Amino acid sequence: MRGAALHAARRAAATGPRHRPPPRGWDAWSARTSEPAAGRHPLADRTVSQALHRRADEIEAAFGAIAPTLQELAPRQFAPEFAAxxxxxxxxxxxxxxxxxxLVASWTAPLDLRALHAHCVLGTFCRLIERAFDRGLSHLVDGEPADALIRRWGFHxxxxxxCADGRLSGVTDYILRVPPSIVAFRESYAGAMFDVAQSVRHWESVELQRWRTGTPNAAEAPTRFLKIGVYHFSSIAPRHEGCAAHGSDDVRAAGxxxxxxxxxDQAMRTLHGARCAVATLLIGVDTDTDAIRVHVPDATGRMDILRHADSAILYDATAHLPREHAKDAIRDAxxxxxxVPADDAETEGMRWFCxxxxxxxxxxxxxxxDWHRGRYADAGHTERLIVVGDPVDDVQLRNLAFQAQMRTVEEGAADLDxxxxxxxAHHAPHRLPVPILAHIRFDPRIPGAAxxxxxxxxxxxxxxxxxxxxxxxxxxxxxxxxxxxADGSALTPIDLTASHGDASPEVHP
Known part of the structure; x- marks a missing residue:
């Protein structure tokens, strides 16, 4: 087996950003129905996949009901007792x-159905946030808590x-399948161009908690803070459906x-010294297939955009291996x-995390x-709304929301635009407005924070x-x-009519 695994590893350790041809057996996949096959890959957790698929169906159904409901109501808007x-x-x-x-309408003042549609989209999104989906589906890894494993691998x-692109809306729950217990922060920016100073503050808040309370582990423990950046590209239309912030150029986006x-990394070393060095990791996502490129750091911690391990290649190379042999092939890749050698102790933690x-x-x-015949039918954007302010992770689904984190429009103007x-561009052909949700979190323990x-x-x-x-x-x-x-309690809608004079209905999820 070791020879086959090593061959698979060498194939999967790609040496350049390339746009893959359709997966092997693409013609056969194209002829299939959307019903999933009985599982094939020994490492694919089908229990998690099925649960995520049911969640996606519920979210899609909630938004899918909006237009038919309004279309049914629209012709009746002038009838007696219509509002009730x-x-x-x-x-x-x-x-x-x-x-x-x-919802009162008259022949001289019909309902603004465009605004009502947007309010229903925003209200549905808020309702789903409070739905409290189970986001801990991948909490256990071979029977061990994921947070315990990452500390063993050297990260706390x-x-x-x-990227803020809506096709990465499910990056943590669906694409990477990491539970919330191991993610201290998740913020989106156009092109994933995060604010370095803000990330430094994230590190400082984690380290203060470690010193004060010993959580998630003691301050003297030999573990590091791991910063992950996720860019994206399109294998179907690489020059048109890649990252808009980088002109659909995946080399430019990754670089x-x-x-x-x-x-x-340099800011941390300058501000806090070499002993406080952090770990960094670059990941690319093919938004047409959800396959990832992991740019594995070398022995010095250096990454290269031309060097990565590719999950789609690994899938094909290991699909017919026994489970443990498939794991070995991934580790070899x-x-x-x-x-480095597969038994290199110095790089083991990062390699096992990758x-x-x-x-x-x-x-x-x-x-x-299984469910999309190998590639999503919508290669481009079909987002339903924009979320600005603080991130929303409670509801995740591909192409659900464009998320742009900002405290002020001035600092996030480029992302917002x-x-x-x-x-x-997506809503205008349907004569629908762009729904935008300003979402702000606060710490209820701080007087005046609300x-x-x-x-x-x-x-x-x-x-x-x-x-x-x-x-x-x-x-x-x-x-x-x-x-x-910040404790995850119910959303409180803000009445904006006093500040903007907008007479459109306020939606309460």
Missing amino acids: HAAATLHARLQLDIPAAA AIDITP ALLERLNQF VAACAG GYLLKNNIGQVEAVR VGIRILH VTAEQQARRLAAAILARHAALAARGGLSVAAVVRA
């Missing part, structure tokens, strides 16, 4: 509470920055993100990518092949409308704001 009937229908079918007074906290990771991500992603590669440009969060949410919403005033004036934007306690 519409409010009851929206509650029964969409589980949204919209006051009947906001993980900070993930994916810019690697440079930013190196800047973070990672070691070959790092340029293998963990590749193994997890094999389950997603198989799920896409990219998101609005993308969603406006009031400050509400003020910030109002300012963010107002600044968005001011920056894109022309589009808003044409009914092309619909902005809502919510605040939420």
